[in-house]
Amino acid sequence: MLASVPFSKERAAQGNCSPLINAIKRRLHSADSDRELVRQMSASEEQALGIFYDRWAPLVHSLVIHLLDDAGEAEDVVEETFWQAWRQASRYDQSRGSVSTWLVTIARSRALDRARSRRRRKEDSLTQLGESDAARVTRVGVDAANPHEDAEASDRRSAVIKALCTLPEEQREALQLAYFGGLSQTEIADKTGQPLGTVKTRTRLAMEKLRKQLKTLHEETA
Amino acid sequence: MMQPMSHEEAQELLATEALDALRAVEHDTLLAHVGDCAECSAELAGLRDSAGFLAEALPTVAMDSRRSAAIRSQLLARATADAAARRGDPGVNSPDKRHAQTPIAPTVPLHDEQPVRAIGRPPASRGGWYAAAAAVMLAAGLLTVLRSSRRDAGILRNELAAVRAERFESEAKITLRDSLIEQLTGVTVRIVGLTGDGPKAPVGWVFWDQNERWTLLAHNLTAVAANQVYQLWLITPGQRKLSAGTFAADHRGHSVFRATLALPRDSLAAVAVTVEPAGGVPQPTGPIALSGEAGKIGP
Numbered sequence: 001m002l003a004s005v006p007f008s009k010e011r012a013a014q015g016n017c018s019p020l021i022n023a024i025k026r027r028l029h030s031a032d033s034d035r036e037l038v039r040q041m042s043a044s045e046e047q048a049l050g051i052f053y054d055r056w057a058p059l060v061h062s063l064v065i066h067l068l069d070d071a072g073e074a075e076d077v078v079e080e081t082f083w084q085a086w087r088q089a090s091r092y093d094q095s096r097g098s099v100s101t102w103l104v105t106i107a108r109s110r111a112l113d114r115a116r117s118r119r120r121r122k123e124d125s126l127t128q129l130g131e132s133d134a135a136r137v138t139r140v141g142v143d144a145a146n147p148h149e150d151a152e153a154s155d156r157r158s159a160v161i162k163a164l165c166t167l168p169e170e171q172r173e174a175l176q177l178a179y180f181g182g183l184s185q186t187e188i189a190d191k192t193g194q195p196l197g198t199v200k201t202r203t204r205l206a207m208e209k210l211r212k213q214l215k216t217l218h219e220e221t222a
Numbered sequence: 223m224m225q226p227m228s229h230e231e232a233q234e235l236l237a238t239e240a241l242d243a244l245r246a247v248e249h250d251t252l253l254a255h256v257g258d259c260a261e262c263s264a265e266l267a268g269l270r271d272s273a274g275f276l277a278e279a280l281p282t283v284a285m286d287s288r289r290s291a292a293i294r295s296q297l298l299a300r301a302t303a304d305a306a307a308r309r310g311d312p313g314v315n316s317p318d319k320r321h322a323q324t325p326i327a328p329t330v331p332l333h334d335e336q337p338v339r340a341i342g343r344p345p346a347s348r349g350g351w352y353a354a355a356a357a358v359m360l361a362a363g364l365l366t367v368l369r370s371s372r373r374d375a376g377i378l379r380n381e382l383a384a385v386r387a388e389r390f391e392s393e394a395k396i397t398l399r400d401s402l403i404e405q406l407t408g409v410t411v412r413i414v415g416l417t418g419d420g421p422k423a424p425v426g427w428v429f430w431d432q433n434e435r436w437t438l439l440a441h442n443l444t445a446v447a448a449n450q451v452y453q454l455w456l457i458t459p460g461q462r463k464l465s466a467g468t469f470a471a472d473h474r475g476h477s478v479f480r481a482t483l484a485l486p487r488d489s490l491a492a493v494a495v496t497v498e499p500a501g502g503v504p505q506p507t508g509p510i511a512l513s514g515e516a517g518k519i520g521p
Contacts, residue, residue: 044301044304044305044308044309045305046298046301046302046304046305047298049297049298049301050294050297050298053294053297054294057285057290057293057294058282058284059277059278059282061283061284061285061290062277062280062281062282062284063280065283066280066283066386069379069382074285075285075289075293078285079293079296079297082293082297083300086297086300086301086304095264096263096266096267097267097270097271097274098271098274100274101270101271104274104277105242105270105274108242108277109242112242160275160276160278160279161279161393161397162397162401163275164276164279164394165394165397165401175241175276178238178241178242178243179241179273179276180276182242184244184245185243185244185245186245188243200234200238203237203238203241203243204234204237204238206237207237207238207240207241207269207272207273208237210272210275211268211269211271
């Protein structure tokens with residue numbers, strides 16, 4: 001069982017939960033410049049796309065490689081994601097979430113579409129088997145060209161894991177199966193053997209807790 | 223025709239929508255409501271942002287730097303062409319046009335094809351049969367290889383998933399340990415020592431941090447019946463007994479129990495652990511297993 005992680009202004013001042021606080025601060029600080037980059041992209045300023053790519057490609061790639069387990073397909077999805085962001089920049093609506101949320105949603109949706117399509121193809125025919133996923137994954141190495149960025153990403157990761165650790169295990173499982181597994185609530189109910197209503201409740205409670213915690217942190221860092 | 227969704231129904235589904243885990247019909251009906259409801263719209267935006275954070279829980283897997291640079295260049299080239307097309311610059315092809323002109327695979331001229339030379343001189347009438355038999359054997363062999371490759375890929379994929387899950391769990395455990403250390407050793411943490419009677423001489427400590435988190439460490443607790451649990455009580459100077467929850471001990475009589483309960487810092491007089499029926503009780507009824515006065519350091 002995982003326990004809650006306490007956060008407060010005092011703790012923030014003491015630096016006891018600095019990774020999460022720092023991650024949120026970075027997000028808040030970068031939010032304005034993200035929106036500005038999207039605005040420039042919608043005005044067809046292609047250099048903004050380069051900066052946007054440099055800033056978010058590591059996160060997008062980490063997500064899609066996790067969802068697809070295939071380096072080649074992951075690279076395709078990274079390119080498709082940023083191309084879609086470029087083409088649809090004018091449709092970005094700030095009231096519907098942050099820029100990073102918008103981008104991650106595009107990436108996740110495209111990756112899950114591919115994963116489902118691949119699953120269907122494999123079920124249809126043996127001859128569709130291409131290069132082994134595992135062989136492709138082994139080609140992926142850690143790029144040490146930007147150690148500062150790696151440390152920052154690691155910092156953010158430990159921070160979000162810390163937040164996830166505040167959830168009861170069954171709620172965290174429902175959340176992970178939905179977000180990282182791309183499963184519907186019905187599929188999660190089948191997989192876990194729990195009633196659909198229970199899965200819905202767990203998911204709702206998990207998201208509410210996660211949001212509450214992140215909201216509190218936003219207020220504390222403001 | 224779609225039935226409109228009530229505000230309460232919509233609220234129930236917002237979290238699932240933020241994870242893109244709703245069925246299509248629910249998704250459409252919900253979005254129809256969200257479009258007209260400012261409260262749900264704001265709520266959904268917040269939940270989507272929270273879901274967006276989940277991606278950051280994953281380990282960073284950097285792309286091969288050359289591949290990443292190539293993708294970046296390609297994106298910029300496409301964006302440049304697209305921007306020019308939007309501006310109506312005739313000097314640059316639109317990216318879509320460029321793609322349309324790119325052949326899917328290189329065309330091989332017919333005259334490059336080489337005839338297959340026959341090995342030996344089988345009778346002309348049997349040649350076709352030999353070729354067919356060879357093709358069948360080749361296909362069977364390929365099918366076997368493909369099946370085996372598929373099985374290997376499946377095994378490797380499962381192993382990879384297991385390693386990732388293990389890594390996530392390990393990180394979660396480390397985080398849990400870190401948070402436990404924080405809760406037990408902070409400068410503002412108040413500690414109450416607990417002692418109890420009995421042959422095993424049970425002892426315990428309750429750690430109360432600034433964030434209203436209570437951590438109980440207990441040792442040598444006596445085993446209770448299957449229909450019984452231990453229950454932790456926080457007792458105020460006015461003798462109000464507040465339940466902090468129920469817990470069990472392991473086979474050695476050890477237990478680590480955590481709870482969150484808000485209490486003013488000057489409102490704790492004592493702490494007690496009693497044995498109660500499973501599920502707990504609103505007020506203590508059973509025998510006291512451990513107790514201690516607030517302010518006392520150590521058992």
